[in-house]
Amino acid sequence: MPAITIKEIKAAFQLGLKAYEQDISASQLKNKLVDDYAMNPSSAHGYIEIVQHMLNGRQYTRTINAQATEFYLQHIYERYGIDKLKNAVEAVRKHLDYYLTTKTSKQQAVRKICEQYTLICEQDFEFSDLDKSVQLASLDCSEARLLRLKSAPxxxxxxxxxxxxxxxxxxxxxxxxxxxxxxxxxxxxxxxxxxxxxxxxxxxxxxxxxxxxxxxxxxxxxxxxxxxxxxxxxx
Structure with a gap:
């Protein structure tokens, strides 16, 4: 499959925003990427769905490339501000912890990007941040949390x-x-x-x-x- 470029990333992000803001499933929108950019249906679904997961601070298990990760974080920050960026960084952290338990790659490029945006979040640290993150983590099942904790620092x-x-x-x-x-x-x-x-x-x-x-x-x-x-x- 051809490498996913910034053209596909931008289109997927816009569809992800539409899915998030209008509460539409990624499966209903993925054909736009398949038809216009010849993306693999599974990849198209993942690139759209991950925007939703980032905005909601939820773990995602599919992977997107480092360029997409940085683009999503940057534009979530620009569009929604620091609170949604904190959600997105939390989602990436959960993904990285999960990924370490199932794959050999540590996704170093994505990890460095996550660290950069974590620093932005730390500059706006609030004591309420932990409780918000705990509420998000509580939405996952115990098995998902324990799996992430196996590799979490x-x-x-x-x-x-x-x-x-x-x-x-x-x-x-x-x-x-x-x-x-x-x-x-x-x-x-x-x-x-x-x-x-x-x-x-x-x-x-x-x-x-x-x-x-x-x-x-x-x-x-x-x-x-x-x-x-x-x-x-x-x-």
Whole structure:
């Protein structure tokens, strides 16, 4: 199959935007790429669908080339701003973690592009970002999160040396909440109240603090009610 060029990438992106904004499935739009650009139907479907996944912050399992990845991230940022870019970067991160568990290639070119746009996101870091990412990760099944976590880096990225702020992996938090099933893992009592979206309110605690070199992984975390969490820190 001929290499997918910027012409096909631009056309696929526009169709992806249409699919996202008008809630149309990629399968309904892919024939435009097949007929006008002789794209393989499977590739056409993937290049359109991935735009939707990026905008929604969801994992995608198909692959697109590095040029398409950069084009999509750049134009999502220009069209929708930083919040949708954060979603898109999260989707790429999930894809890369997933891909490492199934393929031999590490997609180094795509990984470098993801790192560049991650830096843009870090410059606009907010404490609410983790909770948003956890909600997105919670939409995936446990098997998908565990698969990504097999290859995800466990060393949390320090993004503010002065106040010791770390970028935490939302898959770790979402999976820990899933395992806890609304029950504090210290006192074994139900979460004291629910979040606005109905989820039981627990907090994820790192047994060995990230600032002390602890890893951001399931084995180093526990889901606690607020009282037990404070007890872990101050008791």
């Amino acid at each position: 466990q060393k949390a990225l320090l993004i503010d040396a002065q106040t010791k702020r770390f970028r935490r992996n939302p898959d770790v938090v979402a999976e820990r909440f899933f395992l806890a099933q609304g029950i504090c893992e210290a006192c074994n009592k139900p979460a004291p109240f629910k979040r606005k979206d109905g989820r039981p309110y627990l907090e994820v605690h790192h047994k060995k603090m990230l600032s002390a070199g602890g890893l951001d992984c399931l084995e180093n975390t526990e889901a606690l009610c607020p009282n037990c969490h404070r007890e872990r820190h101050f008791g």
